[in-house]
Amino acid sequence: MTVRRDRQRARRLLRLPVLGVAAAALVLTGAGTGIASAHTPATATAPTAGRYGVYPMGIRSTPPSTLAANDLVFHGGEVAIHPHIYLVFWGTQWQSDTTGAHDYIKHFYEGLGQTGDNWSRVTSQYHGSNGSPAFSGTVLTVSWTDLSGPAPANATSGQIAAEAQKAFKLFNGTAGPSSDVIVVSPHGTHPDGFPNGGFCAWHSETNHIPYTNMPYVSDAGSSCAANSVSGPLDGFSVVSGHEYLEAVTDPYPDSGWVDSTGAENADKCVGINLHSIKLPTGSFAVQPTWSNQTHACAG
Numbered sequence: 542m543t544v545r546r547d548r549q550r551a552r553r554l555l556r557l558p559v560l561g562v563a564a565a566a567l568v569l570t571g572a573g574t575g576i577a578s579a580h581t582p583a584t585a586t587a588p589t590a591g592r593y594g595v596y597p598m599g600i601r602s603t604p605p606s607t608l609a610a611n612d613l614v615f616h617g618g619e620v621a622i623h624p625h626i627y628l629v630f631w632g633t634q635w636q637s638d639t640t641g642a643h644d645y646i647k648h649f650y651e652g653l654g655q656t657g658d659n660w661s662r663v664t665s666q667y668h669g670s671n672g673s674p675a676f677s678g679t680v681l682t683v684s685w686t687d688l689s690g691p692a693p694a695n696a697t698s699g700q701i702a703a704e705a706q707k708a709f710k711l712f713n714g715t716a717g718p719s720s721d722v723i724v725v726s727p728h729g730t731h732p733d734g735f736p737n738g739g740f741c742a743w744h745s746e747t748n749h750i751p752y753t754n755m756p757y758v759s760d761a762g763s764s765c766a767a768n769s770v771s772g773p774l775d776g777f778s779v780v781s782g783h784e785y786l787e788a789v790t791d792p793y794p795d796s797g798w799v800d801s802t803g804a805e806n807a808d809k810c811v812g813i814n815l816h817s818i819k820l821p822t823g824s825f826a827v828q829p830t831w832s833n834q835t836h837a838c839a840g
């Protein structure tokens with residue numbers, strides 16, 4: 542993907558067997574000049590957390606042939622074998638949100654993992670060092686609105702990671718690959734530069750806790766999948782669902798399942814065949830995800 546890469550990402554790439562000379566050069570460049578990497582925009586300071594599995598802005602209608610030609614490759618790490626979602630609605634701004642976004646997102650994760658969710662179960666084929674993803678009920682562990690104060694207008698990636706850690710501690714989470722703290726920012730805010738950073742959302746890890754920066758994507762309209770299937774809230778499930786599936790198969794990027802171009806499972810099918818899935822809690826817009834079994838987008 543043509544996404545910004547930071548120093549942490551470059552270090553991670555260094556450990557991968559697919560490492561090329563270019564990646565090594567990036568690290569050297571960073572060490573010599575103090576610039577994080579050649580891919581980091583000049584205006585950005587080195588972030589404290591990575592941006593992996595970015596959901597890029599804009600919707601495309603056909604799969605990128607270079608991605609579709611390659612199956613995902615296992616890089617030796619752990620996967621989420623029993624996905625547990627910690628849903629955090631960040632800030633007092635949520636008190637005045639009447640769009641239904643809160644309930645839509647909450648019901649999406651309440652429904653995922655339950656019987657009939659064949660979409661999440663596409664990931665069960667991806668065995669990690671600790672087992673395979675299995676689903677035996679809702680993946681939603683807790684949904685919490687943090688009303689301790691307003692979410693920052695321009696949260697840095699470090700502040701987002703801190704919010705994820707705060708929620709995880711509050712609910713006594715045990716850090717591991719099966720957890721994913723999804724920090725949903727409120728309307729009108731710009732977490733990590735959204736919507737001008739070229740992404741709709743991203744996932745990463747902080748202190749071994751997988752987490753997701755989930756902006757208020759309807760603020761970006763159709764660029765982040767609003768009205769792509771059935772309504773203005775579509776992007777909340779399309780985009781967060783993309784990051785959710787990636788955090789299942791690659792909770793500690795890029796130690797899980799990633800293809801030779803650096804794409805995770807959902808990256809390979811982004812914006813393709815957006816459709817609705819029916820869960821016990823309602824119908825929700827999603828994108829498909831990559832299946833090595835069929836060498837195609839599935840779910």
Ligand SMILES: [Zn+2]
Pocket residue numbers: 593594595596783784787805807808
């Ligand atoms: Zn992605």
